[in-house]
Amino acid sequence: MLKRILSISLCVLILVYVLIRNLSVDFTFDEIWTLSAFVPLPLTAIVSLTPCDANNHILNTLLVKFFTSLLGSSPFVCRLPNFLALILYLLVIYRMQRMFTCWTAYILLLLLLLANPFVLDFFSLARGYGLAMSFELTAIYCMLMWMREHHIRYVSAGVISSMLAVLSNFSFLPFLLVYSAILVLMLSYRWYPSRRLTVTVIAGYMVFGLSILPLLLRLKSSGSLYYGGYTGFYADTFTSLFMYSSGRRFALSVLALPLAMVVILLLGLTVAALIQSIVGHRFRSEAFLTVAMLYAVAALVWLIQLLMKTPYPIDRTALFLYPLIATAVGFALDAVMPLSPKFLGAITGVAGIALILNFGANANLHKTVFWNFEGYATECLKYINARGSIDHKKYSLDCSWPVEKQIRYYLEHHTYSYIYPLPVKRNRDSLATGADFYILMSDPMPQVGYDPQEGRVRSAFPHEELNEAADHIWMLRK
Numbered sequence: 314m315l316k317r318i319l320s321i322s323l324c325v326l327i328l329v330y331v332l333i334r335n336l337s338v339d340f341t342f343d344e345i346w347t348l349s350a351f352v353p354l355p356l357t358a359i360v361s362l363t364p365c366d367a368n369n370h371i372l373n374t375l376l377v378k379f380f381t382s383l384l385g386s387s388p389f390v391c392r393l394p395n396f397l398a399l400i401l402y403l404l405v406i407y408r409m410q411r412m413f414t415c416w417t418a419y420i421l422l423l424l425l426l427l428a429n430p431f432v433l434d435f436f437s438l439a440r441g442y443g444l445a446m447s448f449e450l451t452a453i454y455c456m457l458m459w460m461r462e463h464h465i466r467y468v469s470a471g472v473i474s475s476m477l478a479v480l481s482n483f484s485f486l487p488f489l490l491v492y493s494a495i496l497v498l499m500l501s502y503r504w505y506p507s508r509r510l511t512v513t514v515i516a517g518y519m520v521f522g523l524s525i526l527p528l529l530l531r532l533k534s535s536g537s538l539y540y541g542g543y544t545g546f547y548a549d550t551f552t553s554l555f556m557y558s559s560g561r562r563f564a565l566s567v568l569a570l571p572l573a574m575v576v577i578l579l580l581g582l583t584v585a586a587l588i589q590s591i592v593g594h595r596f597r598s599e600a601f602l603t604v605a606m607l608y609a610v611a612a613l614v615w616l617i618q619l620l621m622k623t624p625y626p627i628d629r630t631a632l633f634l635y636p637l638i639a640t641a642v643g644f645a646l647d648a649v650m651p652l653s654p655k656f657l658g659a660i661t662g663v664a665g666i667a668l669i670l671n672f673g674a675n676a677n678l679h680k681t682v683f684w685n686f687e688g689y690a691t692e693c694l695k696y697i698n699a700r701g702s703i704d705h706k707k708y709s710l711d712c713s714w715p716v717e718k719q720i721r722y723y724l725e726h727h728t729y730s731y732i733y734p735l736p737v738k739r740n741r742d743s744l745a746t747g748a749d750f751y752i753l754m755s756d757p758m759p760q761v762g763y764d765p766q767e768g769r770v771r772s773a774f775p776h777e778e779l780n781e782a783a784d785h786i787w788m789l790r791k
Contacts, residue, residue, distance in 0.1 A: 370441025541624025701731020
């Protein structure tokens, strides 16, 4: 009973935390892009990716369009689909506890899935990543439950969830390919054979694949799949996922050693669980299935990059790996814990403390990990508008291009009577002359003496006021 109360309490706390962030965090660049460029489109244009753009997360765009048409376009309504996805995500996590024999392993799974600030960000944003992660975890849960109880409803729910994950975000395609292959193999051979069910699942995946294939080919041919890296899976995908999960608070040189230790522990734990499953012929165990799925997806990502020359997924486009990593670690630990309970318990305790401290260091109600420079837009605008009201003057505003979309959105949708923005040129290396206020990102700006190594503004125009409002954004007044 105590274990259930603890897990429920943690889930409720996370739900409240994300709800508050849903209401308090300013719209980000990509959210405004979604709301202004994709949501107003006709349904046929949304589902056909017209215009062709990978930032149109189809299911998220459709749901945002539906809810805003009924309830208005407040931040809560725009982010409602991903908040509802969080409820599903939490429900699945809670239901997973009965699959564990070791409570310590389940607690680690809880912390991995719930104490990651980068992951939680996307359940309070109007983007497709939160939806996709929720559907991916649901699909994994359904496959594990089907192995246990053999109910066809778990197969159906798993198939639908895996498809919805990809419709929410195409970067989750490697997961779908591996998941569908494993499911078909399980249906086709020794594990609970059913010819009609197998044919139905194969047909369903083929229809879905054929329906999204033209969209994927259009994205590839149009050059829309540009976001990512070309160094390697470890250097690009795994490193960026680890860096953003740690809140992007440290340089890569600082994170190199902790990352190497995490990788060694991850490999040791999952390989030990695989060996144990193979030696003991436990091919139907949760540990074997989740670990095998993780390695298969990682191998597929490498193969896709090799054959298609598409970039390795990085940061948010690598989030499809996170539920796989978390479930593989949790179930692998559950399987091998009896081999060395004291040592593994100590390692788990250290990992749990690290996850809690990392969450505590990054938890906030005003900004995201990825778009941290956008967490203070309304604060800056309110300051300038208040000054204009006092001075009875309409002030001109200049800003760096990454924050321009956000600034213009709030100027158009809210009452800031004493501000008018100046045109912004992308990738420019100079400031507009004559502006009364400047909102600058951390790009090198010689005019204000910005030093990217120090990460702060060292000097500015003579006789100006400098308001250092955030980590990577500064407001200047002439």
